[in-house]
Structure formats: C-alpha cells, structure tokens
Amino acid sequence: MKRLQIEPPNYLSLFSVLSLGFIYWSCGSNSREPIQPEIIGITESVYASGYIKAVDQYDAFTNASGPIQEIFVEEGDSVSIGTPLLAVFSEREKLSRENSELAKAYAGLQENQSKLRDLQLTIDLAKSKMQNDSLLYARQKSLHDQNIGTEVEFEQRRLNWENSKTAYESSLIRYNDLKREIQFNSNSASKDLAISRVLESDYVLKSKIKGKVYALLKEKGEMVTPQVALAVLGSMDNFLLELQVDEYDISKVKIGQVVSVSMDSFKGQTFEAEVSKVYPIMDTQTKSFKVEATFTKTPPQLYPNLSLEANIITEVREKALVIPRAYLIADSLVINEDEDTLSVKVGLKNYQFAEILEGISSETRIIKPGL
Structure with a gap:
C-alpha cells in the first residue's frame, strides 16, 4: 500500500503572513481611529537659516597692489576709526x-x-x-x-x-x-x-569703525591686490542675525516679528530675536531674500559666522479649532467616521496642525485618510 506523505506546515511562512496581517490590522485600526478637532493655540511661522554677524561687520580691502610690508594689529585687537591695520610696500x-x-x-x-x-x-x-x-x-x-x-x-x-x-x-x-x-x-x-x-x-589699510579685528586674512610679505580681502572687522559686542527666507514665504515676513533662534553652539537652547530689516531684492541664485534680526534674548557668547536656524513667527491664534495635518487632504478635505469626504476651509498651518475655519465643528469625528 502506498503511504501518504504529509508535509509539515511551513510555520515560518505562516508566521510571516500572520505577522504582516497583524501589523496591517494594527496600523489600520490606529490610523482609522476617529478623532475630534481640538481648540488650542496655534502658531504659524516661516523657516529661515542663516548666520550670526557682528554689527557693521565688513571685509577690509586696500586700493594698493604689492607685498604686505607690516601688520600693526593682531586678531582679537580692539580698534578705533582710522587705526592702521597693515601697510603695503610701494x-x-x-x-x-x-x-x-x-x-x-x-x-x-x-x-x-x-x-x-x-x-x-x-x-x-x-x-x-x-x-x-x-x-x-x-x-x-x-x-x-x-x-x-x-x-x-x-x-x-x-x-x-x-x-x-x-x-x-x-x-x-x-x-x-x-x-x-x-x-x-x-x-x-x-x-x-x-x-x-x-x-x-x-597703501596703509585703516579701520573704518570702532570695533574688533576678527580675522587677518593675509600674512606679512604676501602679495595683495584691491580685489583681495585682507581683514574682517566688526562691532565688539553687538551682533545681528542674517537670515535667508524663501521667496514663497517672504510676503509673510514683516519688521518687528518675533524670531525663535536655535544654534548648534547652544544645543537645546532657544533664543529670541526680532526682525529689524527686510531687504527688498531677491538673490536670483538662491531664490531667497535676506532678512536681518536683532537679539532680544542674547546668548552669553557669540562669534561671527555661527550658523543658526530660525522660525519667524508670522501669526499667533490663541484659540483655534485645529486638526492634525495628517488628517487633511489637499489642504481642503477631511473624511468623517462614516467615510464621507467633507470640504473644509483652512486657516493657519504649522508642521503639526491646521486651523479649520469652516466645514466641521469640534463635535465632528474624523478619520485619517487611508493609503
């Protein structure tokens, strides 16, 4: 008699299928869990990156060409208007x-x-x-x-x-x-x-400001021309933020707006500044506008050219009906728990939430859009 051979079940494949099904069910059930809009405060901001600059910071150039004959200052020295920095031999x-x-x-x-x-x-x-x-x-x-x-x-x-x-x-x-x-x-x-x-x-390069020598870019004996920067000078104690704002966001930026600033040099800390100047011309290469801000809450120690990231607060709403942005479709639609698509009017938005002006209320139960 021919004996029947029954193959043992493939537990690995079965486990994989069950695992995938469980994950799908878990994610699906969580992502489809109905929520209700909340009334909370919401802040809209514009992202900007940039650098710290000393007030009146500038690169010093000479009108002369030739070798540097003498350097009269060192990096970190304080200078006044007219202080000789270096001399070019002629x-x-x-x-x-x-x-x-x-x-x-x-x-x-x-x-x-x-x-x-x-x-x-x-x-x-x-x-x-x-x-x-x-x-x-x-x-x-x-x-x-x-x-x-x-x-x-x-x-x-x-x-x-x-x-x-x-x-x-x-x-x-x-x-x-x-x-x-x-x-x-x-x-x-x-x-x-x-x-x-x-x-x-x-042939004698002199300081144009009262401040500090932050950098000497050439050494004694080196040849220089009027096109070569020789030193970097700026204010000793006063600093500003030079920010780059995308052309799509510049219309929202106004003088006097609060700026939240974070820097790698002060990890975990946030400082405050205020927009002081918006330059009216766009850089065609970077497609951005230059914006200056001054500190209202200054770090204990600053240096020129420190990198920073900033959020310019463009609008604040203390009480707003909001939903997570993940529940919003194309910035104009939501799905209720009956899986009906509802049209909504959106106000302020940030990375997490969107304000709802019309279309649903705080009683409406909505679900996250499926994949």
Whole structure:
C-alpha cells in the first residue's frame, strides 16, 4: 500500500503572513481611529537659516597692489576709526610723496620772501625817485609860470616825473603779480603733496569703525591686490542675525516679528530675536531674500559666522479649532467616521496642525485618510 506523505506546515511562512496581517490590522485600526478637532493655540511661522554677524561687520580691502610690508594689529585687537591695520610696500608712492614735499618747500611763500623783498626795494626806490621828480617838476613849473627858465627844461622835468611815476606803478604791479604767483605755486604744491599723501595712505589699510579685528586674512610679505580681502572687522559686542527666507514665504515676513533662534553652539537652547530689516531684492541664485534680526534674548557668547536656524513667527491664534495635518487632504478635505469626504476651509498651518475655519465643528469625528 502506498503511504501518504504529509508535509509539515511551513510555520515560518505562516508566521510571516500572520505577522504582516497583524501589523496591517494594527496600523489600520490606529490610523482609522476617529478623532475630534481640538481648540488650542496655534502658531504659524516661516523657516529661515542663516548666520550670526557682528554689527557693521565688513571685509577690509586696500586700493594698493604689492607685498604686505607690516601688520600693526593682531586678531582679537580692539580698534578705533582710522587705526592702521597693515601697510603695503610701494617705493614709487614714497618717492612721489618726497618729491612733492621738496616742491612745496621750494614753492612756499616763506621760502620766496627774498624775491618779494628784492622787489619791495625796487618799489621803494621807484617811489623815492617819483617823489623827487615830482618835487623838481613842481619847482620848474613855478619858475615856468614866472617865465623863468626855458621850455625845454620845463618839459624835461615833467617827462622825468611821468617816467618815474610809471616806473613806480609798474613795480607795484610786478610785486602783486609775483605775490600771486608765489601764492598759487605754494597752494598748488600743497595740493600735490596732499594728493601724494592720500595715494601713499592708500597703501596703509585703516579701520573704518570702532570695533574688533576678527580675522587677518593675509600674512606679512604676501602679495595683495584691491580685489583681495585682507581683514574682517566688526562691532565688539553687538551682533545681528542674517537670515535667508524663501521667496514663497517672504510676503509673510514683516519688521518687528518675533524670531525663535536655535544654534548648534547652544544645543537645546532657544533664543529670541526680532526682525529689524527686510531687504527688498531677491538673490536670483538662491531664490531667497535676506532678512536681518536683532537679539532680544542674547546668548552669553557669540562669534561671527555661527550658523543658526530660525522660525519667524508670522501669526499667533490663541484659540483655534485645529486638526492634525495628517488628517487633511489637499489642504481642503477631511473624511468623517462614516467615510464621507467633507470640504473644509483652512486657516493657519504649522508642521503639526491646521486651523479649520469652516466645514466641521469640534463635535465632528474624523478619520485619517487611508493609503
């Protein structure tokens, strides 16, 4: 007789099927469990990422090209407006400044007093001669009126007086012209020297603010150009947040809104700030807008360029009818416990909840949409 062979059941397969069924039933029953809307507070916010910056922070550039001759400060030093940071070597500008100093010394009013004194002596001599000739002419005229003397003598005296008068007036004109010329040359030489000093000062990088040197980007001896940043400076104690906000959210951001800030440097802590400036132009590369905020609750220690994440609070509703966003379909529909689809009007939304303005009440029982 042929014996029947009964294969043992495949318990692994059976266990797998039962397990999958149990998981499906469990998830399905939990996800389909009816809930009711709640009345709670809801906050809508806009996400932004960014960095910490010192107030008045800027990259310092020089107008000169050449090797760095000397560095006068160190990173972390305090500086004032006009404090020299470093000097770039330029033999040409140094020689130009020295040449301008020589030209000014030669053209100065004080250095040309001898020329004026010499001409003043000529004026004094011409004046004395004019006065003497005037006196002789007056005497000869008196004699001429008494018919004493010849006509030639009278005319000669008059001609001498007129010539000496002309010479005196001419010497006055030459004196004034020389004085104006010396004054012009002196002023011109002073201007040239000032220009040379300005050009030479371009080779000395100076601080534009009262603050702190956060970074020196080059070392002594390195070649620099006007296109290369040499240092980073900013306020010593005051900092701001530079945020990047997506173009889709920028219309919701306004000056004065509260900003909740978190940073990797202070894990588990949240700080508060306030929107202080919204830049009106979009960065076409990142498709975002720059927004600045100032701390109202400041961390104990800050450094420029610390990364941060922020939520800009755009609206707060203290009492709102809300449902979990997972129960919302296409931001406009929900399913009640009878599996009817209901249309709703949505208000504020965040990552967890959505406010319901119309369509259901707090008594409505809804279920989570199935897969």
